[in-house]
Amino acid sequence: MLKLSPEVLVCGAGCAGLGAALAAARQGASTLLVERAPFAGGIITCAGLPYFDGIARKQDNRIVVRGIALELLTELGVAKMSDTHVARHNAPIHSVERFKLVADRLLTAEPKLQTLFHAFAVDVGRRGDRISHVVVATKAGLLRIEPKVVIDSTGDADVAARAEVPLDASKEYMPMSMHFRIGNVRQHPELRRLAREATTAGHQEGLYQSYYGPGLSFFFADDEAYVHAVRVTADATDPLDLTRAEMQGRHDAYAMWEVWKKRVPGFENSYFISSGPYLGIRESRRIVGEYVLTEHDIKDQKSFDDAVATGCWYLDLHPSYATAGTANVAPGALGGLDGFQPDHYDIPYRSLLARKVSNLLVAGRCHSATRMAASSTRVTVTAMAMGQAAGAAAAFCCAKGKTPQEIHGRDVRDILDRQHAGPFRGENAS
Numbered sequence: 001m002l003k004l005s006p007e008v009l010v011c012g013a014g015c016a017g018l019g020a021a022l023a024a025a026r027q028g029a030s031t032l033l034v035e036r037a038p039f040a041g042g043i044i045t046c047a048g049l050p051y052f053d054g055i056a057r058k059q060d061n062r063i064v065v066r067g068i069a070l071e072l073l074t075e076l077g078v079a080k081m082s083d084t085h086v087a088r089h090n091a092p093i094h095s096v097e098r099f100k101l102v103a104d105r106l107l108t109a110e111p112k113l114q115t116l117f118h119a120f121a122v123d124v125g126r127r128g129d130r131i132s133h134v135v136v137a138t139k140a141g142l143l144r145i146e147p148k149v150v151i152d153s154t155g156d157a158d159v160a161a162r163a164e165v166p167l168d169a170s171k172e173y174m175p176m177s178m179h180f181r182i183g184n185v186r187q188h189p190e191l192r193r194l195a196r197e198a199t200t201a202g203h204q205e206g207l208y209q210s211y212y213g214p215g216l217s218f219f220f221a222d223d224e225a226y227v228h229a230v231r232v233t234a235d236a237t238d239p240l241d242l243t244r245a246e247m248q249g250r251h252d253a254y255a256m257w258e259v260w261k262k263r264v265p266g267f268e269n270s271y272f273i274s275s276g277p278y279l280g281i282r283e284s285r286r287i288v289g290e291y292v293l294t295e296h297d298i299k300d301q302k303s304f305d306d307a308v309a310t311g312c313w314y315l316d317l318h319p320s321y322a323t324a325g326t327a328n329v330a331p332g333a334l335g336g337l338d339g340f341q342p343d344h345y346d347i348p349y350r351s352l353l354a355r356k357v358s359n360l361l362v363a364g365r366c367h368s369a370t371r372m373a374a375s376s377t378r379v380t381v382t383a384m385a386m387g388q389a390a391g392a393a394a395a396f397c398c399a400k401g402k403t404p405q406e407i408h409g410r411d412v413r414d415i416l417d418r419q420h421a422g423p424f425r426g427e428n429a430s
């Protein structure tokens with residue numbers, strides 16, 4: 001088996017992983033980033049999601065996360081590094097294809113960073129309390145990676161689960177969604193209402209399993225609808241269930257569009273551009289780390305002396321299902337079962353720290369938080385901020401010859417501060 005020994009291994013190049021890999025490499029650690037897809041970006045490119053939720057406070061569009069998230073928005077022409085506010089609090093981007101190119105350019109610009117696409121982290125070896133190696137499946141066979149520090153940014157805590165760290169025991173998951181795009185749509189004031197009525201009718205006729213909204217957005221072009229409407233229930237960590245869900249999601253997306261094309265004026269000349277390419281997974285495994293962030297911390301705006309990132313999204317929990325794959329719950333309902341909208345809040349370093357394994361950090365939607373807290377921390381920019389913090393921490397550990405367990409979040413925050421990243425510092429911060 002081919003062996004590689006980077007200082008830092010980042011598994012998953014989604015929102016968190018992109019931030020983690022760039023941060024670690026820029027700080028001088030030799031870094032390997034492995035991603036199962038042929039591009040970086042996670043939900044942004046795997047499902048086509050344009051939103052940078054978590055970049056700014058809802059009430060006044062004040063930027064609360066800078067660093068790599070703001071750099072990406074700057075590269076995409078949506079903001080500038082010197083901005084203190086964005087035009088819309090969720091700062092939608094206008095091209096997912098351009099995002100892929102920007103990510104490729106940033107990744108290849110780092111001499112200390114090597115990226116492997118089509119590379120799936122599948123197994124872990126442990127020696128005592130350390131991960132000794134991670135096995136990555138590629139077209140050339142299995143690779144054995146022996147890093148000093150591992151960052152799990154797979155969204156599903158794949159590495160943490162293989163390393164047998166404590167995981168949240170809940171089997172209750174938010175539904176997944178297959179996003180899709182429809183071309184040649186004629187917008188008019190009644191479009192959304194008519195689409196909603198037709199969607200409800202199609203569901204009652206049994207044409208698709210579930211739905212919500214439909215949210216029709218026109219960010220990519222005036223005649224192109226980008227749609228969040230399909231809801232599928234499954235356990236993303238069960239390969240058979242996930243395969244069934246991908247097929248169900250594709251089927252339901254197409255069936256929904258057929259209903260609109262036949263019944264909704266404005267869709268009569270439309271065509272189906274694409275779905276996916278991957279089903280969007282809102283929730284699966286989370287670690288139970290050194291600190292479990294709770295909704296009370298978010299509601300009380302609790303400050304932590306080891307804060308390394310800032311969140312500001314609302315408690316956005318979609319209706320869940322007691323057992324994955326069971327019948328619909330509340331078809332048509334949107335998310336926000338609690339709906340609490342924080343101003344902004346701290347995310348502590350210890351919520352990225354796995355228990356029982358000394359060289360593992362976990363960033364993104366699988367970090368250590370309750371279900372309700374994670375319904376806010378899971379959004380794209382908050383995941384990027386956690387990733388950047390994990391990457392900075394991992395590089396610092398390598399430079400100091402320490403493990404992530406042996407350093408303090410304050411040291412990580414000092415590094416992030418020097419990079420104009422890290423937690424929000426208040427109104428007078430640039």
Ligand SMILES: Cc1cc2nc3c(=O)[nH]c(=O)nc-3n(C[C@H](O)[C@H](O)[C@H](O)COP(=O)(O)OP(=O)(O)OC[C@H]3O[C@@H](n4cnc5c(N)ncnc54)[C@H](O)[C@@H]3O)c2cc1C
Pocket residue numbers: 011012013014015016017034035036037040041042043044046047049051052053054119120121122153154155156158176177178279280281282283363364365366378379380381383
């Ligand atoms: C349907 C849907 C709609 C959403 N809507 C919004 C929204 O409007 N705004 C918003 O901000 N957020 C939204 N979210 C939430 C948000 O997008 C995600 O929670 C966020 O992307 C989390 O970032 P992440 O890096 O943890 O995970 P991801 O971005 O999912 O990245 C995980 C990456 O790891 C890769 N990977 C997985 N397993 C492995 C492995 N074993 N080996 C190698 N690579 C692996 C994946 O391919 C992926 O690239 C939505 C999520 C979903 C599912």
